[in-house]
Amino acid sequence: MDLHGMIAQHHGSIFAFLYRMTGDPALSEELQQEVFLRAMRAGERYRAVGKLSTWLFTIAANLVRDQFRRASRAPLPLEYDSTGPPAPSAEEVALAGEEVARLRQALLQLPIEYRSTLILRYYHDLSYAEIAQALGCPVGTVRSRLHNGVERLKVLMQEEVALR
């Protein structure tokens, strides 16, 4: 496997996925390196499971899940937080605009499985089958997570507006 080619082609999308999943640039950087390292160590196995990008998202999603499990404190909550999303940071607002920054914060409040499904579908254009492969779940589960995830995200966004 060509390390430089793989990194050149996929570093942006993997970092973006990890950042949207964690909201933490430093952690995303650390996990991104681990994704490519694991891919290189696994060697040629990815051929058996389809597209390289989907396989890299699989590794990334597993790493984020492991990270959440390890961290009992909750910058990355496993359960739905009904208290509403925290205020976005000034840096985030400056970079992306207030409404987009609130969306990112709301995404971070979603349970991890909903969050990863929504991000892979709406930010990375993966098909239902590819998401199912990346997250190791049936296509039907992907559909229901997408539906429920969108509903939960709308509620979180409305709660955020109501709190203001």
Add this chain to the structure above:
Amino acid sequence: MNDQELLDLIERDRGAPLPEGPDPRWIAVRIQVELGEPHLRPETQSEVQLLVALGLLGALASLAWALYTHHTILLLIWPALLLLFTPLVLRKGVTSQ
């Protein structure tokens, strides 16, 4: 907020900048370090590219000059210079630490 408004907002988010990730060249270097492979530091990669470009250019020039003057000894000049300078650049840039 309805579904379409949410999807429109997501679309805007997709176009909005994210914090900058690490330089991909450094990602490669760190992974090569982890794997115990020799590698070039990113700042040295451009020096090596320059050396290769100069080497090719010089080789072509000396070939043309040698053909023009019929002095084939000139063909040896650029290989000799490359042999001299390449180890200097690589010694600076290659490390497995």
